Amino acid sequence: MLLSRLKDMLKLILAYSMYLTGILHLYKKLILRGKAVVIMYHRVLTSDEAERTYSHEAIIVNDKLFEKQLAFLKKHFNVIDAIEFVHTIQSGSSFENAACLITFDDGWIDNYLNAYPLLNKYGVSAVIFLSTDYIGYKGLFWQERVRRQLNKMYEIVEEDHGELKRFRETLAEVDLDYLLGLPKNRRKQEIERQISDMKALSADERNVLLNVLDSTRGRNTRDQTVDRFLDWEQVQEMTTDGIQFCPHGASHLILKGVSAVEVRAEVNSAREVIRSRLGVPTLMFSYPNGEFDDNAIDILKEQDVHYAFTANRGFIRKGSCILTLPRINIHDSNSKNMPMFLCTILGII
Numbered sequence: 001m002l003l004s005r006l007k008d009m010l011k012l013i014l015a016y017s018m019y020l021t022g023i024l025h026l027y028k029k030l031i032l033r034g035k036a037v038v039i040m041y042h043r044v045l046t047s048d049e050a051e052r053t054y055s056h057e058a059i060i061v062n063d064k065l066f067e068k069q070l071a072f073l074k075k076h077f078n079v080i081d082a083i084e085f086v087h088t089i090q091s092g093s094s095f096e097n098a099a100c101l102i103t104f105d106d107g108w109i110d111n112y113l114n115a116y117p118l119l120n121k122y123g124v125s126a127v128i129f130l131s132t133d134y135i136g137y138k139g140l141f142w143q144e145r146v147r148r149q150l151n152k153m154y155e156i157v158e159e160d161h162g163e164l165k166r167f168r169e170t171l172a173e174v175d176l177d178y179l180l181g182l183p184k185n186r187r188k189q190e191i192e193r194q195i196s197d198m199k200a201l202s203a204d205e206r207n208v209l210l211n212v213l214d215s216t217r218g219r220n221t222r223d224q225t226v227d228r229f230l231d232w233e234q235v236q237e238m239t240t241d242g243i244q245f246c247p248h249g250a251s252h253l254i255l256k257g258v259s260a261v262e263v264r265a266e267v268n269s270a271r272e273v274i275r276s277r278l279g280v281p282t283l284m285f286s287y288p289n290g291e292f293d294d295n296a297i298d299i300l301k302e303q304d305v306h307y308a309f310t311a312n313r314g315f316i317r318k319g320s321c322i323l324t325l326p327r328i329n330i331h332d333s334n335s336k337n338m339p340m341f342l343c344t345i346l347g348i349i
């Protein structure tokens, strides 16, 4: 704990000294010559919403910080839209003046409520990659559902020890009863470990676990609207202001290690829904969880998807593989001030 705090402090000192001496801007100029960076956001939440969300902190940026980042990108980068991005690659040209494309994954409600007004205010465009099954859906994504149910269970047990036995029996069905015996300081980490393991399950296997967790339902009625997704009216409204929408799969199935049939179904269903709702074809795609394999790439090629984004760090230059394009994931803790934001974009810390 102490060591990681010390590390953070050193990073901050390093970031500020490189920033204030101008070294960082010089480095940016050199390293980004002819290249583009693609920023990957997920959620932009107010402080109040951040208190209520069950999303992981690695996909959240505070709305005030997001505004500072937009102002910074406008000032120090050449923020381009999807059309210019595609045009530059298609024409075989190099990118100019530290080109930057802003993207969002998943299609969260806050993209409309918090990010969209700021994108308009600063006159910048963005691409939002939608997991189309969730657009207009009023429930929770499975990861938020797991965090919600388990946290709720801990709250209930704290108030009413009588429930402990019932929960223990229920969770024993799926070998998760050990979670009830964990000390407070290990719960969060263990829930995340479980979620990480659950990513590798098929939807059916995962649903068995989710249904067991749901059966621990109790009195907790914490508002869950914060973790909702966009609806099609909001998507349509944003389209009129130049926000582009492209697929991020249909169900957010991870496309690594799954059959060609499954990849094809996810890609086609998502593209078809967007095409029929918005009346435009989609040439871009972002891999759920940023994960892919050769099979997924082959299917995208077969389906005529031209550009696909991963979550691997890096820059894009003339000749980059356009079906494994890198992006820089931005969240509160790797971008809490502008020196750190720039360091993260440049891959320094």
Ligand SMILES: [Zn+2]
Binding pocket: 105, 106, 248, 252, 288, 289
């Ligand atoms: Zn995603």
